[in-house]
Amino acid sequence: MKIALAIVTLNAASTCNWEESLSAIDAQTLKPDLLLCADSESDDATVAHALAHGWQALRIERRTFNHGLTRDFLARTLAEQGFEILILMTQDVVLADACALESLIGTLRTTGATAAYGRQCSRNPLKTLDNWQREQCYPAESCLKRAADIPRLGLMTVFCSDAFCAWHLPSLLAQGGFPEAAFGEDTLAAHRALQAGSAIAYCAQARCFHDHSVTYRALFSRGKAVGQFHARHRELLRCYGGAGRKGLGFFRKGLPGLPILLQLFVKTLGYFHGRFLKGS
DSSP: OOEEEEEEEEEEHHHHHHHHHHHHHHOOOOOOSSEEESOOSSSSSSHHHHHHOOOOEOOOOGGGOHHHHHHHHHHHHHTTEEEEEEEEEETTTTESSSSSSHHHHHHHHHHOOOOEEEEEOOOOOOOOOHHHHHHHOOOOOOOEEEEEGGGHHGGGGOOOTTTTEEHHHHHHHHHHHHOSSSSSSHHHHHHHHHHHHHEEEEEEEEEOOOOOOOHHHHHHHHHHHHHHHOOOHHHHHHHHHOOHHHHHHHHGGGOOHHHHHHHHHHHHHHHHHHSSHHHH
């Protein structure tokens, strides 16, 4: 079973912990057969760092980059080369321990799911909306999600993240692959998998560190992107229910502090701006 790990990059060396990310992959107990840096014409040493760690590099024209189509191209190209599993990561993710890849691939193999995604943890010592939401979306218990779970889980049934996710390529491509998408290609592919009768696995033992900026501008922008995504793909809300149900579910363990509530308010404003304002 051939395994490829691919990271789509743009100026990773100058914007995030790229060297730390590469070193964490070097330390894994499971060694992928191919490490691929799909780079969108970086202006820094991103590709040079990857090559120094034994990666192969693929040039992606920045003007043609699309979150869905670029990953679909990688999936189809690697499948033609005989790869059965594609691990996708983002450049700002750092694997938390040496067994992260082994745990993730083990879950994908034993469950027979189309995809298995790992647990994203925060290293930010401050209490922020970002790390609070990660605690809600990435709990300590693993699970396997099927269409039958929609009444119980709602929109979380289709939740999946290409920041750290392994895809079974024969299943993924039989279900249509990754569609064109500027955002949320992982969710759309997961939706196709569930509709085809397959499953999406969450592996809590496969941990990584992943943090976002928590400026109000960044929060508004991320909320707006989600809102635009839901406006374009109303079929997701019709099938799984609205985002409000998912958001309210986060408060089952109690209300967060005032700073987090303020950040949530800003992100929610961004969501409604993207969802309901035409031309936004």
